[in-house]
Each structure stands twice: as structure tokens, then as C-alpha cells.
Amino acid sequence: MASANPIDPLVERVERLLVRYEELQRTNALLAxxxxxxxxxxxxxxxxxxxxxxxxxxxxxxxPDLQN
Incomplete structure (x- = not known):
């Protein structure tokens, strides 16, 4: 089998990073x-x-003052 496009792993990683970034933005908004x-x-x-x-x-x- 031929290997998939060599850029595919990079695309997957960027997509995962974007999902994580969105999660962190939501978490940050809740914390704020x-x-x-x-x-x-x-x-x-x-x-x-x-x-x-x-x-x-x-x-x-x-x-009353009790010092008398």
C-alpha cells in the first residue's frame, strides 16, 4: 500500500491542536x-x-468607662 500524503499527520495534529485550543478558550472563559x-x-x-x-x-x- 502506498503511504498517505506526508502532510496528513501534520493536518491531523493541527486539527487536534485547534480542538484543544477551543477547549482551553472555553475553560479560560469559565475560570474568568x-x-x-x-x-x-x-x-x-x-x-x-x-x-x-x-x-x-x-x-x-x-x-461605660470602667477605669474609675
Whole structure:
């Protein structure tokens, strides 16, 4: 049997690389979305923590001075 066109293995490899590239693009998009969601969650938690700290500080200010 005659050998197939010598460029065929190269074409197959390029096609596999293109499929892998598309998979990596999808994965990267999903990861970027997760990063955005986690960043928003982190910012929200930081904001809530800051508000809680402010409330605690306000309560501490209202406590009587016990050093008399």
C-alpha cells in the first residue's frame, strides 16, 4: 500500500491542536467568570466586615468607662 500524503499527520495534529485550543478558550472563559464572581463575593464580604466593625466600635464607645 502506498503511504498517505506526508502532510496528513501534520493536518491531523493541527486539527487536534485547534480542538484543544477551543477547549482551553472555553475553560479560560469559565475560570474568568468564576474569578469575577469570587471577586464580587470577596468585595461584598469585605464591605460587610467593615460595617460590622463599625457597629462593634460604636457599641464599644457606648460602654461605660470602667477605669474609675
Amino acid at each position: 467568570e468564576q474569578v469575577e464572581l469570587l471577586t464580587q463575593e470577596r468585595d461584598s464580604l469585605k464591605s460587610r466586615l467593615s460595617a460590622a466593625r463599625s457597629r462593634v466600635d460604636a457599641l464599644l464607645e457606648r460602654l
